[in-house]
Structure formats: C-alpha cells, structure tokens
Amino acid sequence: MDRLVVKVGTSTLTAGETTLATDRLDALVHQIVALRRSGRKVVLVTSGAIVTGANRLGLQRAPRSIPERQALAAVGQAILMHEYERRFTASGVEVAQILLTADDLADRRRYRHAQDAFRVLLRRGVVPIVNENDTVAIDEIKIGDNDTLSALVACMLDVDLLCILSDVAGLYTHDPHRNPDAQLIRVVDDAEGEARRYATGAGSPQGVGGMVTKLHAARIATAAGITAVVADGADPDVLLRLARGELVGTLFRPAREPLRARQRWLAFAARPRGHIVIDDGARTALLEQRRSLLLAGIVDVQGQFEVGDLVVVNDGSGEQVAVGLAGYSSGELRRLIGQRGGAVVPGGRTRHEAVHRDNLVVLAGNGR
Numbered sequence: 001m002d003r004l005v006v007k008v009g010t011s012t013l014t015a016g017e018t019t020l021a022t023d024r025l026d027a028l029v030h031q032i033v034a035l036r037r038s039g040r041k042v043v044l045v046t047s048g049a050i051v052t053g054a055n056r057l058g059l060q061r062a063p064r065s066i067p068e069r070q071a072l073a074a075v076g077q078a079i080l081m082h083e084y085e086r087r088f089t090a091s092g093v094e095v096a097q098i099l100l101t102a103d104d105l106a107d108r109r110r111y112r113h114a115q116d117a118f119r120v121l122l123r124r125g126v127v128p129i130v131n132e133n134d135t136v137a138i139d140e141i142k143i144g145d146n147d148t149l150s151a152l153v154a155c156m157l158d159v160d161l162l163c164i165l166s167d168v169a170g171l172y173t174h175d176p177h178r179n180p181d182a183q184l185i186r187v188v189d190d191a192e193g194e195a196r197r198y199a200t201g202a203g204s205p206q207g208v209g210g211m212v213t214k215l216h217a218a219r220i221a222t223a224a225g226i227t228a229v230v231a232d233g234a235d236p237d238v239l240l241r242l243a244r245g246e247l248v249g250t251l252f253r254p255a256r257e258p259l260r261a262r263q264r265w266l267a268f269a270a271r272p273r274g275h276i277v278i279d280d281g282a283r284t285a286l287l288e289q290r291r292s293l294l295l296a297g298i299v300d301v302q303g304q305f306e307v308g309d310l311v312v313v314n315d316g317s318g319e320q321v322a323v324g325l326a327g328y329s330s331g332e333l334r335r336l337i338g339q340r341g342g343a344v345v346p347g348g349r350t351r352h353e354a355v356h357r358d359n360l361v362v363l364a365g366n367g368r
Contacts, residue, residue, distance in 0.1 A: 001040065001160050001161050001242070001243060002039070002040055002041065002160055003040065003041045003042075003122075003157065003158075003159040003160050003161075004035075004040065004041075004042055004043070004159055004160060004161040004162070004163060005042075005043045005044075005045060005150050005153050005154040005157070005159050005161070005162050005163070006028075006032065006042060006043070006044050006045070006150075006163050006165065006239065007044075007045040007046075007146055007147060007149075007150035007162070007163070007164045007165065007217075008028060008044070008045070008046050008047065008048075008165045008233055009047045009048075009146065009147075009164075009165065009166060009167070009210075009233070010047040010048050010050075010051055011166070011167040011210075011233075012024060012165050012166065012167055012233030012234065013025060013046070013047065013048040014048065014051055017051070017054075017060060017061040017062070018051045018052075018054040018055040018059060018060065018061060018062065019055055020048070020051075020052060020055070020080075020083065022083075024233065024234065024236075025083060025084075025087065026087065027236035027237075028044075028165075028233075028239075029084065029087040029088055029091070030091075030236075031236075031237070031238070031239040031240055032044060032088075032093075032127060032239065033088065033091040033093055034240060035239060035240075035243060036093055036125070036127065038243070040243070041122045042127055043118065043122070043127070043128045043130060043153060043157065043159070044084075044127060044128070044129045044130065045129075045130045045131070045146055045149055045150040045153060046080065046084070046129055046130070046131055046146070047131070047146045048076070048080050049072075049073045049076035049077040049080050049131060049134060050062050050069050050072045050073050050076055050134065051072075051076065052075075052076030052077075052079050052080045052083075053071070053072030053073060053074070053075035053076025053077075053079070054072050054076070055076075056075055056076065056079055057072070057075060059072075069134065070134055070135045070136075070137075071135075073134035073135050074135045077097075077099070077131065077134075077135075080131075081095075081097050081129065084129055088127060093125070093126075093127055094124075094125065094126045094127070095126060095127045095128075095129050096121050096126050096127070096128050096129065097129055097131075098114070098117070098118070098128050098129070098130045098131075099130075099131055099132070099133035100114065100130065100131075100132060100133060100143070100149065100153075101132065101133050101136065101137045101143065102137075102143045102144075102271065103271075105143070105152055105156075105269040106269060106270050106271040108265065108270070111156065111265060111269060114156070115156050115157070118153075118156070118157055119157070122157075130149065130150075130153055131146070131149075132146060132149055145213045147164055147213040147214050147216065147217040148213060148216060148217055148220070150162060150164060150217060151216075151217035151218070151220035151221045151228075151268075152220065152268060152269055154220075154221050154224070154226050155220060155221065155224040155226070155264045155265075155268060155269070156264075156269075158224070158226075158261070159226060160226065160227065161226065161227050161228070161229065161242070162217065162218075162221040162226055162227070162228045162229070163228075163229045163231065163238075163239065163242060164214050164217060164218075164228070164229065164230045164231070165231060165232070165233030165238065166210065166211075166214065166230055166231065166232065166233055166249075167210075167232075167233065167234070168210075168211070168230075168232065169184055169231065169232040169249055170184050170185065170186075170230050170231060170232070170249035170250030171184070171185045171188065171194065171211065171214075171215070171230060171250040172184055172185065173185060184249075184250065185250050186247060186250060186251065187247075187250070187251050187252075187253065188218070188250060188251070188252045188253065189253050191215060191218040191219040191221075191222045191223075191228070191252045192219050192223075194215055194218075195212070195215040195216060195218075195219050211230075214230050218230065218252040220268050221252070221254075222252050222253065222254045222255050223255050223258065223259055223264075223267070223268075224254075224255075224258050224259050224264045224268075225254045225255060225258025225259070226254055226258075227251065227252065227253065227254050228251075228252040228254075229242060229248065229249050229250065229251050229252070230249050230250045230252075231248045231249025231250075232249060235248075259361065263361045266310065266323055266324070266325070266359075266361050267323055267361045267363060270310045270323075271310065272309075272310045272311055272312045272323060273303060273304070273305035273306075273309040273310060273311060273326075274301065274302055274303025274304060274305040274309070274311045274312075274326075274330055275301075275302040275303055275311060275312045275313075275314055276293070276298055276300075276301055276302075276311050276312070276313050276314070276326075276333070276354065276355070277298070277299050277300035277301070277302070277314050277315070277316065278293065278297045278298055278299060278313060278314070278315060278316075278321065279297050279298075279299050279316065280315070280316070281297055282294065282296075282297025282298070283297075283315045283321055285297065286313070286321055286322050286360070286362055287321065287362060290357060290362065291357060292352075292353040292354075292355060292356045292357040292360065293313060293322070293324065293353065293354045293355040293360065294352045294353060294354065295333075295336050295337070295338070295339045295352055295353075295354050296338060296339065296352070298333065298336075298337050298338060298354055299316070299337065299338070300337070301330050301333045301334050301337065303330060304330050304331075305326055305329065305330045306326070306329050306330075307326055307327065307328060307329055308325055308326065309325070309326050310323060310324070310325060310326075311323065311324060311325075311326045311355070313355070313360075320363050321362065321363060322355075322360050322361060322362045322363055323360075323361050323363065324355035324356075324359050324360035324361060325355065325356075325359035325360075326354070326355060327353050327354055327355055327356060327359075328354060333354060336354075
C-alpha cells in the first residue's frame with residue numbers, strides 16, 4: 001500500500017449539525033502525517049465545507065436551497081482548508097487545495113492536466129486535499145457526492161487503495177440501527193453485485209443516503225483494479241491499522257481484469273451525450289465475444305451526439321451494457337438503424353461498426 005486516497009465525510013468530521021469535531025480532525029491529520037513519514041503518498045478527499053460555512057455564519061443547520069449552500073461552501077472551504085493547513089504544517093507537511101467538478105474530469109485534456117498536477121504534488125511530498133467545487137457545481141456539472149469523487153481520483157492516479165471513512169464500521173447484512181442481528185461483512189468479492197442488492201432494497205437501507213454511494217465508489221475503484229475499504233472514521237487509528245495489514249471495516253477486492261487507464265476515463269469520468277439501444281444478439285456479441293457494436297444490432301437511438309462523443313449502450317430492458325465513442329452521429333445512426341449491409345464511408349469502403357471495439361468499454365461487472 002504505497003499510494004492511497006482517503007475520503008472523509010461530513011458526518012465523520014462534525015459533532016452535531018455544524019460543528020467540526022476537532023479531535024477527529026486531529027486524529028486524521030496525525031495518521032496521514034505518519035503514513036507520509038513511512039514513505040506512502042496520500043491524497044485526502046474531504047467533505048465539510050458547507051457545514052463549516054454554516055457554523056461560521058452562526059446557522060444552527062445548513063439550509064437546503066442551492067444558492068445558500070453554494071455560498072456557505074465558499075465561506076466554509078477557506079476555513080476548512082485553514083484547519084487542515086495549520087495541522088499539517090505544524091508537522092512539517094505541506095498541503096494543496098484541488099477543487100474539481102464533473103466537467104473537469106469529463107474533458108480529457110483537463111483530466112490529464114489535473115492528473116499531472118496531482119503527480120507533481122505527490123512527487124514533492126505535498127498532500128493534495130480535494131473537494132468538489134460546490135460553489136459553481138450546478139446539476140449539469142456536479143459529481144454529486146465525494147464518495148464518487150474519491151473513486152474517480154483514485155482511478156486517475158492508479159492508487160493501491162481507496163479508503164472511505166464513514167460513520168458506520170462498514171457494510172452490514174442489514175441496517176445495524178434497526179436489526180441487532182446485523183453482521184459486518186468483512187470481504188466483498190463483487191462490488192457490482194452488492195450495489196445491485198442494495199439498489200433493489202435488500203440489505204441495509206442506511207445506505208440510501210450513504211452506503212449506496214459508497215458501494216458505487218467501491219464498484220468504480222475495484223473495476224480499475226484498486227482495493228477499496230469502507231471503515232469507521234471515528235477509529236483514531238483506522239488508517240494506521242490498514243497500513244499494518246489489518247482487516248478493518250469492509251474490504252472490496254479488485255477486479256481480476258481491471259480496466260486500463262483510457263477505459264477508466266471512458267467508463268466513469270467522461271460524460272455521455274446519448275444512448276444507443278441494442279437487440280439481444282448485439283448484447284451477446286458485446287458481453288460474450290467482446291466484438292464491436294454493429295449497425296445491424298441497433299434498435300433505437302436517443303439524444304443528440306456527434307462522431308467521437310461518448311454514448312451509453314443499453315439493452316432492451318434499459319440495463320447499461322457498455323459505453324463507447326460513437327462512430328456515427330445520432331442523425332446518421334437513425335437513418336442506418338438495423339442496416340446489415342453497412343454504410344459507405346469516404347473512400348468507397350463499407351463500415352459496419354457503430355462503435356468500434358477499441359473505443360468500447362463493456363460495463364457488465366464494472367458498473368457506471
């Protein structure tokens with residue numbers, strides 16, 4: 001475990017509605033400093049800006065309106081960074097603030113620039129502290145939760161471990177607050193399967209606001225070949241215990257055949273512009289034979305997109321089968337739906353592929 005991303009949520013950082021839990025903040029920084037001194041590279045993804053801003057402005061709780069929350073994030077982010085900065089620098093460790101939106105990650109050029117900046121910071125011994133840029137993150141460009149953000153950063157940097165610190169000890173068989181017989185699940189081999197189980201209402205509904213997003217993050221990380229852990233953020237030694245090799249919380253094992261770097265970006269960071277619906281034969285060809293998506297297998301085209309835009313490939317039931325870069329625009333595909341003879345392209349050649357397999361990422365078992 002040489003490189004890791006640590007995500008800490010608002011519920012772990014706060015005591016009450018809007019008060020920072022300074023003892024937990026102290027313990028978190030102490031552990032990261034210790035990991036740094038042992039030669040490990042750590043990226044911290046932190047929540048807490050909105051509630052910190054609410055506290056500074058004398059509010060008992062954070063309001064619900066988007067403009068109010070964006071304004072509080074602007075106030076609170078500066079304070080939160082100051083709290084981190086003075087603790088880290090007291091231990092001789094420099095920090096850097098990185099604020100991201102989904103647009104930053106969806107644009108390949110900006111994604112690579114952010115990736116390069118992270119790498120320079122880590123090489124120079126700096127701890128990057130990451131948050132979503134809540135002040136400007138409207139619905140169209142929001143990542144939505146820092147669990148997902150932490151997984152996307154973990155994929156970007158190809159780390160060894162994603163550790164999500166939560167207000168629960170891990171993933172349970174049932175809601176431990178409602179069922180005293182609920183058991184902590186120590187190891188999960190299939191994050192995709194667990195996410196489906198929770199999404200259908202089985203297991204712990206404590207997740208609807210929290211555990212579901214953590215499972216989604218684990219699903220992204222493990223698809224990229226990264227081990228993920230969900231553990232209790234109230235444990236003052238949780239990161240050090242993980243570094244010692246202890247089994248803490250719930251561990252999600254990485255996929256045996258992880259996605260490559262470009263596939264990770266396509267599957268999880270890039271933003272789709274439309275959908276292509278396919279028949280059962282095309283679904284089988286993609287899932288079992290890893291072939292290109294042919295024009296003959298398309299039954300519907302949804303949305304407006306151009307050549308090279310990212311599209312989601314769905315089967316007839318609406319399940320996401322793959323994502324890929326469109327070989328035709330949406331208008332062209334609508335004219336070519338179901339065509340078995342292919343389409344004549346410049347140069348007189350006939351092209352059958354709506355999405356070539358080199359630009360296609362199958363999502364079965366990986367999720368999106």
